[in-house]
Amino acid sequence: MLAEVMQAAGVHPILNHEGSNQLPGLTSTLLARSGPSGRLPADERAIGLFEVDEGSMPTILPQIARPHAVVITNIFRDQLDRYLEPDFVTGMLERVLRKLPAETTLVLNADDPRLAYLAAELKNPRLYFGIADTAHDRAGPDPSSDSPRCPRCGGELVYGCVFYAQLGHWRCGGCGLSRPAPHVEAAKVELLGAVSSRLQLTSPTGETVLGVPFPGLYNAYNALAAVAAAIGCQLPDSACLAIEHCTPGSFRMERVVVAGHDVYLVLAKNANGFTEVLRALLKDGQPKRMMLGLNDCAGKQPDTSWIWDADFGSLRGAVPAAVVSGNRSADLAVRLKYAAGLACTDAATELTVEPDPVRAFQFALGGTPAGDPLWVVSTSVVLRQLRRWLRRQGYAGQPWRDQPGAAS
Amino acid sequence: MTAMRITLGHLYPDLMSTYGDRGNVETIVCRCGWRGIATDVIELRLGDRIRADEIDLIVIGSGGEAQQAMVASDLAKTKGPGIRDAVEQGAAALAVGTGFELFGRFCQPGDGPELPGAGLFDAYTVRRRSALGGHYETPTEARADRAVGELLVRCGDALLAGFENHSGGTYLGPTAQPLGEVICGYGNCGDGREGVWLRNAVGTNLRGPCLPKNPLLADFLIRAALARRHAVADLLPLPDELEQAAHQAAVRRARQPVRSVASRAASIVLDRSVRRPGSATAPRRRTVGVRRGKGQPPDGHAASPANDGASERGLRSGRGR
Numbered sequence: 001m002l003a004e005v006m007q008a009a010g011v012h013p014i015l016n017h018e019g020s021n022q023l024p025g026l027t028s029t030l031l032a033r034s035g036p037s038g039r040l041p042a043d044e045r046a047i048g049l050f051e052v053d054e055g056s057m058p059t060i061l062p063q064i065a066r067p068h069a070v071v072i073t074n075i076f077r078d079q080l081d082r083y084l085e086p087d088f089v090t091g092m093l094e095r096v097l098r099k100l101p102a103e104t105t106l107v108l109n110a111d112d113p114r115l116a117y118l119a120a121e122l123k124n125p126r127l128y129f130g131i132a133d134t135a136h137d138r139a140g141p142d143p144s145s146d147s148p149r150c151p152r153c154g155g156e157l158v159y160g161c162v163f164y165a166q167l168g169h170w171r172c173g174g175c176g177l178s179r180p181a182p183h184v185e186a187a188k189v190e191l192l193g194a195v196s197s198r199l200q201l202t203s204p205t206g207e208t209v210l211g212v213p214f215p216g217l218y219n220a221y222n223a224l225a226a227v228a229a230a231i232g233c234q235l236p237d238s239a240c241l242a243i244e245h246c247t248p249g250s251f252r253m254e255r256v257v258v259a260g261h262d263v264y265l266v267l268a269k270n271a272n273g274f275t276e277v278l279r280a281l282l283k284d285g286q287p288k289r290m291m292l293g294l295n296d297c298a299g300k301q302p303d304t305s306w307i308w309d310a311d312f313g314s315l316r317g318a319v320p321a322a323v324v325s326g327n328r329s330a331d332l333a334v335r336l337k338y339a340a341g342l343a344c345t346d347a348a349t350e351l352t353v354e355p356d357p358v359r360a361f362q363f364a365l366g367g368t369p370a371g372d373p374l375w376v377v378s379t380s381v382v383l384r385q386l387r388r389w390l391r392r393q394g395y396a397g398q399p400w401r402d403q404p405g406a407a408s
Numbered sequence: 409m410t411a412m413r414i415t416l417g418h419l420y421p422d423l424m425s426t427y428g429d430r431g432n433v434e435t436i437v438c439r440c441g442w443r444g445i446a447t448d449v450i451e452l453r454l455g456d457r458i459r460a461d462e463i464d465l466i467v468i469g470s471g472g473e474a475q476q477a478m479v480a481s482d483l484a485k486t487k488g489p490g491i492r493d494a495v496e497q498g499a500a501a502l503a504v505g506t507g508f509e510l511f512g513r514f515c516q517p518g519d520g521p522e523l524p525g526a527g528l529f530d531a532y533t534v535r536r537r538s539a540l541g542g543h544y545e546t547p548t549e550a551r552a553d554r555a556v557g558e559l560l561v562r563c564g565d566a567l568l569a570g571f572e573n574h575s576g577g578t579y580l581g582p583t584a585q586p587l588g589e590v591i592c593g594y595g596n597c598g599d600g601r602e603g604v605w606l607r608n609a610v611g612t613n614l615r616g617p618c619l620p621k622n623p624l625l626a627d628f629l630i631r632a633a634l635a636r637r638h639a640v641a642d643l644l645p646l647p648d649e650l651e652q653a654a655h656q657a658a659v660r661r662a663r664q665p666v667r668s669v670a671s672r673a674a675s676i677v678l679d680r681s682v683r684r685p686g687s688a689t690a691p692r693r694r695t696v697g698v699r700r701g702k703g704q705p706p707d708g709h710a711a712s713p714a715n716d717g718a719s720e721r722g723l724r725s726g727r728g729r
Contacts (some may be wrong), residue, residue: 302557335648338434
């Protein structure tokens with residue numbers, strides 16, 4: 001989204017794609033853009049726009065001399081087997097931020113209590129974004145929250161409004177520390193079916209309505225972060241409207257037409273991701289056919305316990321048939337059995353387990369009524385294997401542009 | 409069958425559930441429900457007391473190290489007596505990860521003072537980082553100090569499968585019975601033993617969470633809770649095809665020769681002085697972090713009379729040791 005905004009503002013982003021967000025990926029991104037001399041072509045309007053994996057921040061950020069802005073959208077439990085607990089990630093990011101030059105703007109999510117006061121003693125300018133619209137209050141703690149404590153005193157947080165996970169209008173019951181007032185705020189978020197949303201935005205320069213071509217509150221946060229970052233980089237806010245023209249990035253609601261069915265490929269790789277993707281897809285109340293995938297990366301991310309922190313309750317009664325796939329499909333099937341009462345004798349969902357992604361997809365598609373869409377929600381390996389097969393079959397011709405604007 | 413009902417005390421559901429631990433509670437509730445047994449889940453938070461006669465099954469999950477420090481004194485002082493009494497009276501208990509560590513006598517964290525434990529198990533934990541002092545700069549550095557990977561445990565004639573991700577070495581006192589023998593993985597402290605088993609209480613490093621893919625262990629706990637409340641121990645069998653498939657897949661993963669990068673890192677030998685300020689019984693030197701290495705407890709920690717007359721009956725019989 002931010003790349004699209006930059007393009008519209010007439011600057012030329014040099015960006016990496018998701019999946020190449022660690023040091024080797026970033027290096028190869030830059031090398032690919034460099035000439036034979038090993039230098040990037042001279043371009044006054046070029047700007048580096050890097051998505052950086054949280055674990056790689058300590059190695060990558062110090063190598064960027066004077067970043068305009070550092071954007072952090074949230075700290076969720078993710079890859080506990082690699083990055084340990086969120087408290088560790090929080091502390092690690094604070095140590096990284098303390099090494100930044102004082103003029104780098106910190107663009108932070110006011111609704112995430114882990115982020116709002118990150119390295120609070122720093123004098124760096126801060127730009128907060130957040131959601132004001134309490135119509136999306138979950139009215140109670142979200143089961144997928146891991147209940148962070150007050151960043152100042154460790155006290156218990158109380159919420160006037162919970163959007164999802166630990167994100168919301170929070171205040172410490174102990175010391176009174178509270179969510180800072182956002183500079184960029186969504187006064188209203190309209191979730192439009194399973195594919196898009198519309199935001200009423202308030203920013204330092206006025207109010208505007210922004211169409212976001214992606215579903216769910218999580219993408220509303222992404223759009224707010226992009227707008228706040230654009231302001232942090234002194235781009236004109238008219239350019240922010242370019243977000244409306246973003247095309248889905250790789251596996252971000254990527255659409256492929258197969259045998260008359262719209263097939264959507266949706267990446268979900270941690271508890272909050274799975275929870276929010278399913279909530280966004282099923283919010284319109286229309287029954288949907290689904291293929292759900294779970295894999296581990298052998299030797300790299302063997303821990304899939306996070307599926308028990310994801311809320312699969314939204315599936316109940318909304319999914320007439322689901323096919324479960326991936327090398328950890330057995331674990332996901334058990335999770336669904338216990339979570340949504342799926343796979344029980346009287347269950348409303350017909351559950352099939354097929355570890356092989358291609359066979360699972362063929363089975364799921366075969367069971368989908370003619371013309372109906374199929375939603376594939378999965379961790380990445382299953383999606384990659386599936387797309388490779390789809391390409392070989394000639395279906396996924398132009399899955400996403402290898403151009404700025406694609407990485408949302 | 410008359411209406412049966414058990415009470416499950418879930419300790420610190422907000423703080424000690426970082427690793428999908430609520431899945432263990434969900435598993436108990438579902439497996440009871442499918443058999444027509446009602447489960448009252450009482451959430452026990454900071455400050456809440458435990459009434460031993462009220463609780464049939466105690467569950468504590470695994471929180472982060474910060475959360476562990478947050479609950480330690482509450483667990484030891486406010487809840488410890490109730491937990492010990494309940495288990496003494498036959499209540500079932502499941503303690504996992506950092507919760508398991510706190511059910512022992514004490515836990516020495518990576519930095520900061522020693523944390524008191526609930527004193528249920530004759531065991532204590534020393535976090536390896538305490539041998540290094542200070543914090544980690546990068547995830548790679550932090551991972552090198554942890555046991556991360558599949559964990560396979562033989563418990564009588566049964567296998568328990570799960571995932572371990574911990575930096576603590578848990579040392580059993582002479583009266584403590586391990587839950588089982590490590591087939592693959594690290595376990596308590598690399599001495600080939602895993603977990604603790606006391607009456608109907610089980611402490612373990614098995615995460616994943618462990619009950620969904622080890623229905624045998626889940627039913628052991630349910631049977632014990634039911635026996636305490638209703639003096640019956642018969643459970644209707646359930647169709648467990650999905651659970652067994654997940655169990656067998658976990659066993660196969662554990663037996664694969666390739667272990668994760670992270671768990672190989674855990675086998676690095678660290679032989680540093682253990683800094684334990686304020687502890688008179690501190691060992692001077694210890695080898696820590698050796699897979700399948702020495703796991704002898706250091707001197708100075710006498711046994712507590714926690715475990716009397718452990719029976720040898722296994723998980724299947726429905727009575728703990």
